[in-house]
Amino acid sequence: LSGRVLAQVLPQQFTLGFRDLSFVSAEGLHWPGGNLNLNYTHEQVQARKPAQGRLQGDHIDLQALRDLSLRLPLPDGLHRQLQASDVTGQVDALQLSWVGDWDRPQSYEAQAKLKNLNLPALPSSEASVNAPSWPGLQGAQVELKMTQAGGQVQVDMGAGGAVLLPGILDEPKVPVDSLHAQARWQHKDGLWDVPQWSLQLSNADLQGQWQGQWHARPNGPGVLDLQGTISQAQAARVHRYLPLSLPEPVRHYVRDSVLKGEVQGVAVKIKGDLQQLPFANPKDGEFRFAGKAKDIQYAYVPPSGSTRNTTQEPNWPAMNNVNGDIVFDRLSFKVNGATGKWGAIPFTQIKADIPSFNGKVMVNVQGESKAAANVVLSELRQSPVNTMLGGVFAQAQSSGLLNARLKLSLPLAELDKTSVQGSVALNNNDVRLQSSLPLFEKAQGTVQFSESGFSLSGVQARLLGGPLRLEGGMRTNANANANEPAVQLRAQGEVSAEGLSKARELQPLDMLAKHMSGSTAYTASLGWRQGQPELFIQSQLEGLGMKLPAPLTKTAATPMPLSIRSRVQGLGANVQDRLHIELGRVAAVQYVRDLSGPAPRVLRGSMSVGNTAGGLPPMPDTGVAATVAIDQLSVDEWQALWPAAPTT
Secondary structure, three states, X not given: OEEEEEEEEOOOEEEEEXXXXXXXXXXXXXXXXXXXXXXXXXXXXXXXXXXXXXXXEEOEEHHHXXXXXXXXXXXXXXXXXXXXXXXXXXXXXXXXXXXXXXXXXXXXXXXXEEEEXXXXXXXXXXXXXXXXOEOEEEEEEEEEEEEOOEEEEEEEEEEEEEEEOOOOEOOOEXXXXXXXXXXXXXXXXXXXXXXXXXXXXXXXOEEEEXXXXXEOOOOOOOEEEEXXXXXXXXHHHHHHHOEOOOOHHHHHHHHHHEEEEEEEEXXXXXXXXXXXXXXXXXXXXXXXXXXXXXXXXXXOOOOOOOOOOOOOOOOOOXXXXXXXXXXXXXXXXXEEEEEEEEOOEEEEEEEEXXXXXXXXXXXXXXXXXXXXXXXXXXXXXXXHHHHHOOOOOOOOEEOOEEEEEEEEEEEOXXXXXXXXXXXXXXXXXXXXXXXXXXXXXXXXXXXXXXXXXXXXXXXXXXXXXXXXXXXXXXOOOHHHOOOOOOEEEEEEEEEEHXXXXXXXXXXXXXXXXXXXXXXXEEEEEEEEEOOEEEEEEEEOOOOEEEEOOXXXXXXXXXXXXXXXXXXXXXXXHHOEEEEEEEEOOOEEEEEEEEOOOOOOEEEEEEEEEOOHHHOOOOOOOOEEEEEEOOOOOOHHHHHHHOXXXXXX
């Protein structure tokens, strides 16, 4: 025990003071020191003078003061309050005076300076109009002036401090690197009123400043008028500052969809009765955040989330490196005038919006792109768009650049009802739709597509050495007839002997074409079934000379009808096609080919030469069967057309 103690007791008053007092009791109670002086005058009923008191102190440890007070003969109510509180810190300076009973004063005036204050929060669920909720503080420096009519406070914090907001934020503890706050309040008409407050906050998540007013209401959390700016924030942490009064789907969508990046210069405006937050009806108030997005990764269809089961959902590519304007307005969200990437495809003029978080949430995304064709095709192959279009991009390849537009509308709760609108503009691209198909050279025109199919507009190209015009697409009613392919393209064009000779995909025509000359017109259709092409080609072969052994010899002017048809059969790893070729009455060929590898492989077949009216011979289990009925056949000449078999 050390220090000085002063006590004076008179009939109507008493004085108690401590000067540099410190002690340790037998029970282990520690009073670390400080100065405290209390003057109290009892109520004088006959003189009609109320009780009054004055308390002054400095360097007082609040935890020690609480522990000491619990051992003093104070009223039970005060003991219960002290027992429930856990306030720590140091009072550097304190001046308190009051008139009336100490626990229900008629008037009072207080000034205090505190450091390292740790004050537990009073959640809104435990608060009332007469004792409103307040945030908790950790490591705060506080200057306070107040009377029964109102007051003002200034709070500062440095690194290691925190603000506690239970019942307001999902993660109630907000770490602080630096904080400066001021507020002025008053008690008016039985309600609390804060006509002026301001806050500057900086931590690892964000830096910003806000100011405004708050007015209590007889019921509910009161009316807030807030405006300010978030100068910088980590986009992936924005969700933790959304108040619990926002619908849970809103908070969880922001949490699960905004994965990386920064937001800058965000103007914040909240105004209205907090009981109506986020003010779905514009008449109720304002709730708006508007700023700039920088290098945002935005998963418009979140890959994970506690409120959503994504195990059966398609994997939509996230938007990466998004830079643009963002607006969160009441229950809607927008991204405007942005640039970024859809997967690996660079896009401009990106727009994304959620009209409302109420009810069934719909995400709309659109943008424009000019990118390397193979990058675009690779992303389309890996996205649900490829499945929607029957796997048409499964083996597609292209040279050059593609100009593309894409618009998606995605109902988050029913992604199977996603709608797609888009177009791809071809600009002299060399396109191969399937490894088993010839190259479409210098393709021009537009491919328009949606979730129900696609169509070709003004598409022209060169195929097999001649010009080609394409039309058609994927029919929306393709599932109505299982015997028809989902995708059908119709073509008109010319083919040259030179072009045929280079088409390794059309064996054995490529080999035979080396003995042809000229060109001929044809019509064709191209369909897709199970991601594999089906062909139907017709031509009279007028203009095409053939110098092949009999009976396949003709002049350019002589017609000889040609028909080539293929049809896909089998499933999965056993997918095959049946290729049927007819050449007038001269020859007919039928092959069954394995399509599971990188190139078609003949499994078995049959051939008829010179007597096609009699039909093809039965197809063996393996190999190729043939019937020949002609007046003259030079085996040596035909053998000379085929390359020599390798010897062992």
